[in-house]
Each structure stands twice: as structure tokens, then as C-alpha cells.
Amino acid sequence: MDRRTFLKMTGMGGAALAAGGVSLGYPRDGLAAKEDIGEIKSLKVTVLSETSWFNNDVFKKNMMDGGGAMGNQYETAWDKGNSGGYSALLEIEQLDGTKKKLLMDTGWNNDWMDYVFKMHGVDQMIKKKEIDTMVLTHWHLDHFWGIESTLKHNPAITIYAPSTHYPEDLKLLRGGKFEKAGCQNSVPHKGKLIECDASKVVKLMPGVALKMFDVPIILRVRGENVLYFNVKDKGIVTVTGCCHPGILSLYSFARNNFAKGDDVYGSYGGLHITLFETWDPKFDDIIKGLKAFKPEKLACNHCTGWLFAEKAAAAGLPIVKGTDRFKSYKRTSSVAKSSHAFLTNGDSVVF
Amino acid sequence: MTEKTAPSPAGYLKGTAVFLSLAALNISCWYLFFSPKGIMRLYTPMYGFSIIVVLLAAVVTFSVLFDGWPLAKGAGSLPSAGRGAGLTLLSLGLAWFLIFGLFYNFIGRFGVTYFSPAAIVATGETGSEIFNARENASTALVYLFSTFIWLALTWRLGFRAWPWHEERAGALAFSRFVTVSLFSVLAYSVLFHPHVGVLFYPPQKMAAVSPWWETLADTNSAYFHLGWVVCSVAVVILSEALWEEYPWRLIGGEKRQAPFLRGVVTLFGTVVTGFVLFIAMKKGMELYWGRPFVGGQYLDAPYFRYLHAAEMAGFVILGALIVRTYLGNLFAGSVPLVRGIVRTGAALLLGALIMWFYYAAGPALLGTVPGIAQPEDTPLCWSFFMISFILVHRNFFGAYPLRIDP
Ligand SMILES: [Fe+2]
Ligand SMILES: [Fe+2]
Numbered sequence: 128m129d130r131r132t133f134l135k136m137t138g139m140g141g142a143a144l145a146a147g148g149v150s151l152g153y154p155r156d157g158l159a160a161k162e163d164i165g166e167i168k169s170l171k172v173t174v175l176s177e178t179s180w181f182n183n184d185v186f187k188k189n190m191m192d193g194g195g196a197m198g199n200q201y202e203t204a205w206d207k208g209n210s211g212g213y214s215a216l217l218e219i220e221q222l223d224g225t226k227k228k229l230l231m232d233t234g235w236n237n238d239w240m241d242y243v244f245k246m247h248g249v250d251q252m253i254k255k256k257e258i259d260t261m262v263l264t265h266w267h268l269d270h271f272w273g274i275e276s277t278l279k280h281n282p283a284i285t286i287y288a289p290s291t292h293y294p295e296d297l298k299l300l301r302g303g304k305f306e307k308a309g310c311q312n313s314v315p316h317k318g319k320l321i322e323c324d325a326s327k328v329v330k331l332m333p334g335v336a337l338k339m340f341d342v343p344i345i346l347r348v349r350g351e352n353v354l355y356f357n358v359k360d361k362g363i364v365t366v367t368g369c370c371h372p373g374i375l376s377l378y379s380f381a382r383n384n385f386a387k388g389d390d391v392y393g394s395y396g397g398l399h400i401t402l403f404e405t406w407d408p409k410f411d412d413i414i415k416g417l418k419a420f421k422p423e424k425l426a427c428n429h430c431t432g433w434l435f436a437e438k439a440a441a442a443g444l445p446i447v448k449g450t451d452r453f454k455s456y457k458r459t460s461s462v463a464k465s466s467h468a469f470l471t472n473g474d475s476v477v478f
Numbered sequence: 479m480t481e482k483t484a485p486s487p488a489g490y491l492k493g494t495a496v497f498l499s500l501a502a503l504n505i506s507c508w509y510l511f512f513s514p515k516g517i518m519r520l521y522t523p524m525y526g527f528s529i530i531v532v533l534l535a536a537v538v539t540f541s542v543l544f545d546g547w548p549l550a551k552g553a554g555s556l557p558s559a560g561r562g563a564g565l566t567l568l569s570l571g572l573a574w575f576l577i578f579g580l581f582y583n584f585i586g587r588f589g590v591t592y593f594s595p596a597a598i599v600a601t602g603e604t605g606s607e608i609f610n611a612r613e614n615a616s617t618a619l620v621y622l623f624s625t626f627i628w629l630a631l632t633w634r635l636g637f638r639a640w641p642w643h644e645e646r647a648g649a650l651a652f653s654r655f656v657t658v659s660l661f662s663v664l665a666y667s668v669l670f671h672p673h674v675g676v677l678f679y680p681p682q683k684m685a686a687v688s689p690w691w692e693t694l695a696d697t698n699s700a701y702f703h704l705g706w707v708v709c710s711v712a713v714v715i716l717s718e719a720l721w722e723e724y725p726w727r728l729i730g731g732e733k734r735q736a737p738f739l740r741g742v743v744t745l746f747g748t749v750v751t752g753f754v755l756f757i758a759m760k761k762g763m764e765l766y767w768g769r770p771f772v773g774g775q776y777l778d779a780p781y782f783r784y785l786h787a788a789e790m791a792g793f794v795i796l797g798a799l800i801v802r803t804y805l806g807n808l809f810a811g812s813v814p815l816v817r818g819i820v821r822t823g824a825a826l827l828l829g830a831l832i833m834w835f836y837y838a839a840g841p842a843l844l845g846t847v848p849g850i851a852q853p854e855d856t857p858l859c860w861s862f863f864m865i866s867f868i869l870v871h872r873n874f875f876g877a878y879p880l881r882i883d884p
Contacts, residue, residue: 183607184607187607187609188609191522191609194514194515194519194845195514195519195521195522195523195854196514196522196523196854197514197521197523197845197846197847197852197854197855198514198515198519199515342776342849342851343847343848343849343851343852343855345847345853345854347847349848349849372775372776373773373774373775373776373778373779374773375771375772375773375774375775375778376774376775376776376778379771379774379778403605403607403609403610404604404605404607404610404679405605405610405613405614405677405678405679406605406676406677406678406679406681407676407677407699408673408676408677408689408697408698408699408700408781409697409698409699409775409779409781411676411692411698412696412697412698412699412772412773412779412780412781413773413775414773415772415773416771416772416773416774417773419772419773434604434605434679438679
């Protein structure tokens with residue numbers, strides 16, 4: 128039912144509703160001059176691991192026993208045999224042809240992350256400083272607690288991370304152990320820790336910008352770093368860990384703040400929607416909102432949830448399908464369906 | 479309603495002290511049952527929220543629909559402490575029976591699946607795992623019983639005892655309860671049931687229409703309706719507690735002629751006023767946070783703006799109840815219009831203060847996550863809990879040790 132029909136039908140509260148339909152037109156974030164972040168030639172993302180845990184029911188039970196979505200991740204007893212991790216390798220080609228590698232996130236379970244890094248040669252890339260920078264998207268266990276797997280190859284690696292950390296986060300980063308939660312790091316970080324706050328956009332290199340969104344997140348985490356790429360002749364690409372701020376808020380930020388930011392090409396990463404295999408009316412809103420931006424390539428996984436990927440694809444959104452590569456890993460998620468709903472472990476995508 | 483004389487400065491102080499004690503008791507109970515950092519941790523959020531909404535509905539049933547029946551005041555009645563304890567236990571018992579008996583194990587098992595977590599799990603469908611199932615069943619209960627609370631309060635303000643004013647207390651209680659329940663089911667099925675229908679995969683299209691308000695509200699979420707419904711409840715509470723039932727009492731005059739007309743006008747009047755308030759809050763949020771957009775999340779979500787309108791209305795209700803119960807409605811002089819405006823101003827101020835308190839002290843005192851628009855947190859849960867405490871204190875215990883007219 129549209130507004131007009133509703134007004135006709137009810138004939139009450141009409142004035143208020145009409146006022147509700149009139150655009151007041153406040154262009155939030157849009158008053159300052161839009162920033163030109165430059166351009167890159169291309170971006171390749173390899174999914175090192177998107178299986179943060181292998182059994183959803185076990186993870187959920189741990190979470191509920193630990194105080195639910197608002198509990199503290201460090202005070203929850205996580206089932207050690209269930210943890211994996213989230214991490215991706217980003218290969219950027221600049222306009223002049225030079226290539227640069229970035230590590231995004233470092234997973235959760237160290238055994239799993241060691242295995243994953245070795246499988247893709249990431250351990251050597253860190254050791255040889257082909258990768259000298261890690262972008263930590265947020266301080267969630269499945270993105271950060273595997274920090275030792277990175278630091279053991281180079282404790283001096285530069286880390287960009289949200290400034291919204293808790294004392295426990297820094298303790299783990301600097302070498303520490305949490306018995307109950309079952310995480311530890313025995314290699315203190317010695318490199319630069321660049322703290323990103325919501326007030327400004329950090330430019331990592333031409334065409335690559337990092338923006339922190341200061342939002343509250345489940346398990347007492349706050350703030351998420353989002354990578355924006357401007358790919359020549361294609362448009363804006365967002366790369367996220369979990370995308371807790373919401374994919375449309377990311378697109379909206381680009382549109383309001385970056386030159387040519389309304390030209391969204393696509394996305395990679397978790398979108399934090401149907402991770403627990405539930406649906407909600409507001410997820411239908413997301414599909415509708417995404418369609419309005421007309422993205423050309425949506426490569427999602429992890430906390431996006433296969434349900435959303437399938438529904439979005441059915442609704443006509445360009446979801447990039449996964450392959451059988453995940454079967455070459457020693458362990459697979461109980462959630463991974465053979466339907467290849469989205470990119471999973473070992474898959475890659477080029478923007 | 480009788481107008482009382484204004485309390486003295488000492489009276490205000492005493493009222494404040496009593497309220498603060500009640501709030502301390504409330505926060506202790508919150509810690510015990512609901513706080514994510516507490517003992518039982520029921521605020522998941524929907525499971526705890528549903529328990530609180532059903533409890534509030536039970537309290538409203540005994541106080542507003544039943545007028546305290548079967549333990550009403552009067553000759554031969556129990557002393558106030560016994561009466562208060564009795565009504566409180568009856569409310570707790572009713573809430574427990576409604577959730578775990580009627581809905582989880584009867585309606586849910588033999589009628590409408592989504593009202594019972596166990597029945598949802600038993601389907602074996604996608605996502606039918608106990609925690610999701612409980613949250614989804616709880617969402618349905620929150621919606622149904624919010625509708626019930628809204629219609630019960632509105633019925634009482636508008637129709638009062640009509641058409642059973644000549645019946646005995648028990649007959650009046652039963653008739654009013656059944657009537658309000660009937661209209662609640664009707665309103666719920668149109669306003670909220672379509673939302674619950676899409677909480678599952680695949681959407682239950684044969685059982686529930688797709689949310690018909692989608693383009694109207696820019697969201698599929700029934701938070702749209704929850705928003706204006708709670709705003710209408712706020713208008714009802716303000717009329718009842720602070721405005722001495724103006725303007726509705728003008729219909730039919732002091733002799734209370736035309737009770738049916740008064741009821742109908744009150745229903746439509748409070749809904750329209752509530753809706754205008756709802757739109758005004760939506761506009762205010764747009765000035766403050768910018769316009770939301772379809773599919774946006776957190777502050778950018780249209781559904782959050784609607785929910786937040788309900789949340790703010792919840793704080794206003796708290797403010798109104800405090801002014802009425804603990805501050806003796808401030809004063810009794812002047813004309814009704816002036817009294818109403820001054821009291822409403824005080825209620826809004828108090829509401830704003832409590833809202834600030836919730837967001838500032840919530841993480842430490844209530845175990846909530848810092849920040850606004852946190853998806854797993856709605857202040858409505860705690861404010862409804864506090865509202866039930868005030869209603870229990872005022873309606874069941876006569877606001878002891880304060881002396882107020884009922
Ligand atoms: Fe996350
Ligand atoms: Fe994650």
C-alpha cells in the first residue's frame with residue numbers, strides 16, 4: 128500500500144501523514160566538499176578463511192550461556208574445538224602497475240589460522256614483509272584473537288585498528304592470556320598500532336581509504352573499520368569484516384563523502400545479516416535498499432549468512448557464487464551448504 | 479477523579495525518596511532476572527522483553543480491567559499489604575500461565591506454531607533452533623500483549639465500565655477482559671502478525687500477508703505500528719494521570735451521558751493524537767540524525783526511528799506516572815488546562831532525565847551495551863519493567879507509604 132492509498136483509506140491523521148511525506152531534505156554528511164580518494168587499477172580478494180566457527184548451534188549456545196548478545200566475549204567460555212576465524216588477503220594493483228598486499232584480520236583459533244596462512248603462503252608473505260600491514264576491522268574474537276598467528280612471523284607488523292578497544296584487547300595484543308575465553312598471544316606486538324576513530328578517513332594509498340564507523344556491536348565490541356576502494360572505470364568497492372554498521376550505511380557514506388561515491392561497484396566481506404539462519408522483515412528492507420544502488424558484484428560470506436545470499440540472488444542481486452575450493456580445507460563448516468550460496472574458504476574475487 | 483491538595487516541600491521529598499527506593503528495588507530485580515551481566519540473564523533481548531510485557535499486561539488486567547477484583551478494596555477487604563501482595567502474586571501467576579501454559583504449551587502446540595519455541599523447533603525447518611525459536615515466539619508475544627495493554631488502557635479511559643456498569647465486579651472484570659482480548663486479537667492480526675510471518679524462512683505467505691505497510695513506512699518491520707501504538711498509550715496515560723481525563727470527559731458532560739460516544743471518540747482521539755506525536759518524533763529525529771533510508775541499519779534504519787519513538791514515549795509514560803504518583807501531581811490550583819500543561823512539562827522533563835539516565839548509566843547499572851540503536855537493546859524493556867513496578871505500587875499497594883487517591 129502506498130502513502131496515497133493509505134491517506135484515502137483512513138482519512139485521519141491526514142495532515143500529519145502528509146507532512147511525513149514531504150521531504151525536508153537534510154543532506155547529512157553531505158555539506159562538506161566531497162573527498163577524492165584517488166583510484167586503483169584492480170583489487171583481488173582471496174578468502175583465507177570465512178568460517179569463524181564450524182558449528183553454529185555450539186557457538187550460539189556458548190554465546191547465550193555467556194550472557195547473550197550483550198555479554199562480554201572475554202568472559203564467555205567458548206568451545207575451543209569450534210573456533211576457526213575470519214581473514215582475507217587483499218592484493219591491490221595501483222594505476223602504475225605496482226602491487227601491494229594487505230592482510231585483513233587474523234582469525235580466531237591459532238591452530239586453524241596457522242594452517243590457513245601456510246596453505247596460502249601468507250606466513251611467508253608476512254615473514255618477507257611482502258605484507259607489512261594488517262587492517263583489523265574490529266575487535267571481535269573471530270577477527271582478532273588469532274593475532275599470534277600473524278605476530279609470530281613479524282611482531283613489528285603495522286596494525287590499523289578501531290580506537291574503540293577495551294583493556295582486554297590491548298592486553299591480548301601486547302601478549303596475554305584469557306583462561307575462560309580460551310585465547311592467548313605469546314608474541315607481543317612491537318610495531319605501530321594506528322588507531323582509527325570515526326572523525327576522519329585514513330588514506331592508505333591512492334584509491335584506498337579506511338573509515339571507522341563507531342557503532343555498538345554484539346558481545347560488547349564497538350566500532351568497525353571499513354575499507355573503501357575506488358577501482359578505475361568500475362567504481363566504489365567496500366571490503367568489510369562483518370559490516371556491523373550495515374552495508375547501506377557504508378554505501379550512503381561513500382555517496383555523501385567521496386567524489387563519484389554514488390557509483391557503487393560492489394562489495395566483499397561479511398554483511399552480518401542471517402548468520403544464525405533466521406529471517407526478519409528488516410532483511411527484506413536491505414535487499415530493497417541494495418537494489419536501489421545497482422551494485423554489479425556482491426561477494427559476501429561469513430556472517431552474511433547463506434540464507435541472505437540466496438534470497439538476495441533470487442531477488443536479482445549480483446551475488447558471486449562460491450566454488451568447491453572449501454573442500455580442500457581440512458575442516459568445513461556445518462553451515463556450508465553445497466549450494467555455493469556465496470564465496471567461501473579458498474575462493475577469490477577480482478574487482 | 480478527585481483533585482488533591484498539593485503536597486508540601488516535605489511531601490515532594492518523601493515522594494522522591496519512595497520512588498528512588500522503588501527504583502533501587504527494580505534495578506535489583508533487573509539484575510537478578512534480566513541484566514546481561516546479572517544472574518539469570520533473560521534479556522536476550524526478546525525473551526526477557528516478552529516476560530516483562532506479559533507481566534505488565536497481567537498487572538494492567540488486575541488493576542485497570544478488574545479494578546482490583548477479586549481483592550478489591552471495600553468493606554471486609556484485606557489490609558492493604560495483604561491485598562497488594564495478593565494482587566501481585568495473581569499478576570505473576572497470570573503472566574506465568576499465559577506464557578508457559580497458554581501460549582507455549584497450548585496455543586503454540588495445538589494451534590499457532592510460532593507462539594511456542596518447542597513447537598517451532600519441532601518443525602525442523604531452517605533456523606528452527608531453540609534460541610532463535612524462543613526469540614521469535616517472544617517477538618509475537620511482545621506484539622500481542624503490547625496491543626492488549628494499549629487497548630485495555632484505552633478502553634478503560636474511554637468506555638470505563640460501560641456497558642457493564644450495573645453488573646457485579648466479577649462480571650464487569652470478566653466482560654471487560656474478554657472484550658479487550660477480542661479487539662486485541664483483531665488489531666494484532668492486522669498490525670503485527672504479518673511481521674511474525676516473515677520471521678521464518680521461507681516466509682509464511684499463506685498464513686500471513688506480506689507487511690502491507692512496507693512502502694508507507696519504508697520498512698517491513700512492524701516496529702512502525704509499535705511506534706504509534708506506544709505513543710497512543712502515552713497519550714492515554716497522560717490524559718488519565720495528568721490531564722484529569724480531559725478532553726475526553728467533556729463528552730457526555732459531568733453526568734457521564736453518552737458513554738459509548740465517549741469511548742469511540744477517546745479511542746480515535748488518542749490514536750490520532752498518538753500518531754501525530756509519533757510523526758513529530760520521527761521529524762525530530764530526522765532533524766537530529768538526518769533522514770533514514772530503506773535498508774539502513776542502526777541510526778539510519780527507518781524501523782529504528784519508529785522503535786525509538788516508542789522508546790521515547792515509554793520514558794514519557796514513566797515521567798507521567800512519577801509526577802502523578804510520587805509528586806502528587808504537583809499542584810491543584812488554577813484551571814485544568816494550566817495544570818495539564820505544567821504537569822506534562824514536568825513529565826517530559828522527567829522522561830528526558832530518565833532517558834539520559836538509561837543511556838548514561840545503563841551499561842554500569844543495567845548491563846546494557848553503551849551506545850544508542852544497539853540492535854540487541856531496547857530501552858522499552860526496562861521502562862516497561864519500571865512501569866509495572868509503579869503500577870503495582872500505586873494500584874495494588876496504594877503507593878504505601880504515600881497517601882494518594884487511587
Ligand atoms: Fe563481528
Ligand atoms: Fe565476524
